[in-house]
Amino acid sequence: MIDGPHERDHELDTTAAELRRRALSLFGRSLHIRTVDTGSCAVCESEIRLLAAPHYDLHRLGFFFTPAPRHADLLLVTGPAVRAFDDALSEVVAATPDPKATIAVGACALGGIYEADAFVHGAVDRVVPVDVYVPGCPPSPLALLHGLLVAVGRLAERVSRLSLELDPSNP
Amino acid sequence: MLWFLRGLRRGIVTTRYPAGTRDRWTDALPSAPAFRAAALTAALADRLEAACPSGAIRRRPNLLSVDLGACTGCGRCIDVGGGAVVESGEFLLAARRREDLIKQVPIDADPERGR
Numbered sequence: 001m002i003d004g005p006h007e008r009d010h011e012l013d014t015t016a017a018e019l020r021r022r023a024l025s026l027f028g029r030s031l032h033i034r035t036v037d038t039g040s041c042a043v044c045e046s047e048i049r050l051l052a053a054p055h056y057d058l059h060r061l062g063f064f065f066t067p068a069p070r071h072a073d074l075l076l077v078t079g080p081a082v083r084a085f086d087d088a089l090s091e092v093v094a095a096t097p098d099p100k101a102t103i104a105v106g107a108c109a110l111g112g113i114y115e116a117d118a119f120v121h122g123a124v125d126r127v128v129p130v131d132v133y134v135p136g137c138p139p140s141p142l143a144l145l146h147g148l149l150v151a152v153g154r155l156a157e158r159v160s161r162l163s164l165e166l167d168p169s170n171p
Numbered sequence: 172m173l174w175f176l177r178g179l180r181r182g183i184v185t186t187r188y189p190a191g192t193r194d195r196w197t198d199a200l201p202s203a204p205a206f207r208a209a210a211l212t213a214a215l216a217d218r219l220e221a222a223c224p225s226g227a228i229r230r231r232p233n234l235l236s237v238d239l240g241a242c243t244g245c246g247r248c249i250d251v252g253g254g255a256v257v258e259s260g261e262f263l264l265a266a267r268r269r270e271d272l273i274k275q276v277p278i279d280a281d282p283e284r285g286r
Contacts, residue, residue, distance in 0.1 A: 112241025133266045137243030147265035160271040
């Protein structure tokens with residue numbers, strides 16, 4: 001029986017997803033990060049900078065910051081994606097070699113603060129594909145580390161199984 | 172070598188995260204709200220929606236929709252909630268899908284309670 005076009009598409013999609021997952025897991029040992037600020041208030045940047053401080057020391061986990069997108073494997077994107085930054089953002093994304101991962105950092109980047117209007121897109125994933133979302137205003141450096149480890153497949157995400165309803169038998 | 176001794180004297184300790192147990196100071200971090208569903212009345216749900224500055228808490232029929240991606244951890248819902256809303260202690264909230272961050276809590280259907 002010949003597969004219908006939709007089944008073939010699905011097969012291609014899963015193969016592509018599998019390839020992508022394996023490529024990203026290669027990053028598990030060493031990964032270079034480029035931060036991209038699309039109009040944040042700089043508090044997310046302050047927390048990102050703390051990752052390199054002695055208490056968090058992200059280098060011990062094989063993560064490094066790089067100033068050049070051409071040397072980066074992963075983009076940490078903050079801010080609500082202001083439209084004035086469109087050209088710069090698309091150039092940064094184009095300059096980052098594939099395979100790459102993108103993490104949207106903070107409530108602004110996740111679309112929680114600004115509605116889309118003439119000045120902002122309102123969320124990073126309206127402009128570039130996002131692999132991992134890290135909520136918080138700002139996210140703690142530990143939350144950022146968790147997001148990085150989720151992005152490279154070293155930790156599983158937990159939030160999809162999280163319930164905000166307290167167990168009535170255990171108040 | 173001096174930097175090493177200075178570090179010891181100042182007591183800078185690198186966290187063992189992701190290994191080991193959770194650092195105790197993280198209890199002080201802002202975290203996502205959690206809800207006692209039995210105490211969550213319709214009137215309280217309206218007040219919570221009005222109190223949330225970033226629109227993370229939205230009132231739906233019989234449900235409270237909480238978008239953790241929009242939550243800024245300001246704690247106003249905890250102030251308004253009067254014991255029905257507490258800090259969950261969850262702050263490692265990285266998600267692979269945006270929709271995983273939108274949580275739903277049932278609102279107590281009994282209209283007589285909590286009035």
